[in-house]
Amino acid sequence: MPHINLGNDLPGMRGLMAFSPATAEPMNLLAEILLRSNDGLTPTERELIGTHVSYLNDCFFCQHAHAAIACHYLNSDKELVDDVRENPAAANISNKLKALLNIAALVQNGGKYVTPEAVAKAKQEGATDKDIHDTVLIAAMFCMANRYVDGLGAITPTDLSTYPPRAKQVAENGYGNHIFSAKQPTAQ
Amino acid sequence: MPHIKVPEGVPGIRSLVMFRPETGKPLYELAQILLRGKSSLSEAERELIAAYVSARNNCMFCMSSHAAASRCLYGDEMDVVDDVLNDMQHSKASDKMKALLNIAGKVQILGKEVKPEDVAAARATGATDKEIHDAVLIAATFSMFNRYVDGLASFTPTDPAVYEEMGKRMTEKGYVLPPPAK
Numbered sequence: 001m002p003h004i005n006l007g008n009d010l011p012g013m014r015g016l017m018a019f020s021p022a023t024a025e026p027m028n029l030l031a032e033i034l035l036r037s038n039d040g041l042t043p044t045e046r047e048l049i050g051t052h053v054s055y056l057n058d059c060f061f062c063q064h065a066h067a068a069i070a071c072h073y074l075n076s077d078k079e080l081v082d083d084v085r086e087n088p089a090a091a092n093i094s095n096k097l098k099a100l101l102n103i104a105a106l107v108q109n110g111g112k113y114v115t116p117e118a119v120a121k122a123k124q125e126g127a128t129d130k131d132i133h134d135t136v137l138i139a140a141m142f143c144m145a146n147r148y149v150d151g152l153g154a155i156t157p158t159d160l161s162t163y164p165p166r167a168k169q170v171a172e173n174g175y176g177n178h179i180f181s182a183k184q185p186t187a188q
Numbered sequence: 189m190p191h192i193k194v195p196e197g198v199p200g201i202r203s204l205v206m207f208r209p210e211t212g213k214p215l216y217e218l219a220q221i222l223l224r225g226k227s228s229l230s231e232a233e234r235e236l237i238a239a240y241v242s243a244r245n246n247c248m249f250c251m252s253s254h255a256a257a258s259r260c261l262y263g264d265e266m267d268v269v270d271d272v273l274n275d276m277q278h279s280k281a282s283d284k285m286k287a288l289l290n291i292a293g294k295v296q297i298l299g300k301e302v303k304p305e306d307v308a309a310a311r312a313t314g315a316t317d318k319e320i321h322d323a324v325l326i327a328a329t330f331s332m333f334n335r336y337v338d339g340l341a342s343f344t345p346t347d348p349a350v351y352e353e354m355g356k357r358m359t360e361k362g363y364v365l366p367p368p369a370k
Contacts, residue, residue, distance in 0.1 A: 004317035016321075020321060023222060029213070110246070136339040139335065143328075147295050147299040150298070152321065
């Protein structure tokens with residue numbers, strides 16, 4: 001049960017955003033730019049970074065919500081998404097993405113954990129300054145979102161079959177206040 | 189030295205939002221709403237929550253700048269800022285502020301650390317649902333800002349006078365996006 005009376009029964013971040021639409025607006029704007037941009041990193045890679053950080057922060061709702069979005073982009077390659085979520089070093093992904101996921105994990109620990117060596121490694125694998133910037137900010141943004149969701153005890157569905165319909169909605173329409181104001185998608 | 193090529197000599201988050209204004213805009217808007225928007229918590233109190241979380245995250249830039257803004261906003265009662273940063277539980281902050289700072293400190297560790305008892309204790313001092321929400325979101329937001337600023341190793345001035353000026357500007361103008369880097 002949420003720690004405060006949200007006045008709605010929407011799951012996870014959606015319930016919090018419906019409670020506080022004024023702060024939801026810049027948060028959704030930030031997510032839309034950071035997670036949907038196709039400049040440098042792909043939307044899939046961006047969602048995978050968010051998924052891994054949410055896993056490290058032990059946020060059930062966020063890790064499964066964003067894993068489902070990545071899975072949607074990857075035509076349901078759930079195995080790959082699960083590999084990246086839990087152990088990116090061993091996953092079948094590019095060395096560049098591995099190096100960036102390593103930076104994201106360091107950010108999850110704390111900003112000061114990011115070393116010049118970790119950054120140099122990512123650059124060596126072809127990451128640009130903008131890729132590194134976006135990786136750090138995506139990881140930082142999820143350190144916010146995970147704390148917001150769990151810190152207020154947001155409603156967390158444990159039935160994983162409820163996640164893909166919401167993921168499809170985000171994949172098709174992006175991040176925005178529609179995710180809490182529109183009718184909630186359910187399984188067919 | 190910053191990990192990426194941001195404008196030289198520009199401190200902290202300012203250099204980062206000049207590097208990437210597209211993400212800078214919603215970041216500054218979020219700070220403005222949370223720290224300056226309509227709330228039953230004063231601007232000084234909200235800046236103090238931000239400074240407290242930044243101190244716990246060991247982010248010198250955010251801690252120094254938001255502590256300076258909070259001192260400026262508290263005016264004659266600015267002592268409470270350093271009092272809280274030194275030892276929150278034994279500080280002269282109100283019981284309600286202490287309960288909200290306790291929640292913010294839990295959020296800084298991880299969302300799940302916030303227990304029903306922490307929330308009940310805040311309610312017992314008169315904190316509303318909106319105030320509890322805002323304390324959690326300010327703490328969460330600074331857990332982002334602190335990582336952004338230090339994760340890219342942005343320039344952190346060490347001269348206290350620089351932060352005093354910054355605090356004044358944050359008090360007078362709020363959070364206004366600087367022009368993008370050329």
